[in-house]
Amino acid sequence: MLEGRLVKAKGGFYFVNIGNGETLRCRARGKLKDEGQDLVVGDRVEVSHPSQGEPVIEAVCARENYLKRPPVANVDQVITLISVSEPPMDLALLSRMIVCAEAAGLDIVVCLNKIDLADQKTLDTIEEVKSVFQDCCFYTVLQSSILSGQGINQIRQVLDGKTTVLAGPSGAGKSTLINQILPEAQLRVAPVSKKSKKGRHTTRFVELLPWGEGGFVVDTPGFQRLNLDGISTRQLHFFFPDLFPYADECRFEDCYHDPEPNCNVKDAVSAGCIASWRYEKYLHMLNELKQKERQY
Ligand code: ZN
Secondary structure, three states: OEEEEEEEEEOOEEEEEOOOOOEEEEEEOHHHHHOOOOOOOOOEEEEEOOOOOOOEEEEEOOOOOEEOOOOEEOOOEEEEEEEOOOOOOOHHHHHHHHHHHHHOOOEEEEEEEOHHHOOHHHHHHHHHHHHHHHHHOOOEEEEOOOOOOOOHHHHHHHHOOOEEEEEOOOOOOHHHHHHHHOHHHOOOEEOOOOOOOOOEEOOOOOEEEEEOOOEEEEEOOOOOOOOOOOOOOOOHHHHOOOOHHHHOOOOOOOOOOOOOOOOHHHHHHHOOOOOHHHHHHHHHHHHHHHHHHHOO
């Protein structure tokens, strides 16, 4: 029996990477379906490979985790990629991607791309972003540019031996970056349209791209709206590591840090210990979740 990683499912076949750059095109044993075991890209599987006949997936190992969007199993970390310019840096979106990654229990790397396009004002904002995510949240923060090559080696190091989801909106430079790091992947990248200044690319299914020794990169199929599914208003503050340490000292144990009096989080914002833009993003998502909960 061989062990491998399901990297792609297409046309009724399952493609399993068994190491040393070798991928087998497999069928799945019918009993897996009968047992209610669906196969998801990222699954660790056992494959029988008779000398005659095609290889067959016989068993699926228990998953460490499972992401719904994109549907992928056994992920170690997320690189949240945003551009600092063209399109302009979107801190609301970045905060949102991070909340979703925190809720999924994944390690987070913040990558600020197209750094070569940054003007002085943008560079100031980048310092601000670093002070929050690097100093308060203890995330790795990278700055990258395909043009100058800045940060590319650091990204390669971060990918080593891990299964990484590369998440980011269209125009962040995701496909260009993957093509730079994994030239063999050859993603279809459409040229940036001058009008919208948004990069367009078309990846239709989720695929794990092998990287180095035991590493995999997941290219997400375009950017889907991160709708905070499965996160409650009571949980939200857990996913703001820069805000949460102050929540313990709030007067009310079930404080939302919104209208309540004697809220230590609000005090920390006033005192400059929590960045006000981060608190704004928190309130914005809190209101959205409150509305959602009212609908039920
Ligand atoms: Zn509070």
